[in-house]
Amino acid sequence: MPSFNNLKDLENYLKKNPEIVLEQNIGKVIEYECPKCKTVEKIKITSKNKGRCQKCNSDIEITMVIE
Secondary structure (H helix, E strand, O other), rough: OOOOHHHHHHHHHHHHOOOOHHHHHOOEEEEEEEOOOOOEEEEOOOHHHHHHHHOOOOEEEEOOOOO
16 A cells, blocks of 8 residues: 555545455454345455355455445
């Protein structure tokens, strides 16, 4: 990830490239709604846009929105 002169530049970069947040956290676990379980479950991040539900073991797509 590039260096930024101020917080606003970082914010603008992440808004245009939200997948960077997930890519930097591959292997970590987040809470996210599993589309199969229909509940918020622990999801292990497996790539810059995918994760695996720790309850049902389904691979799911994760969409990151930064406002």
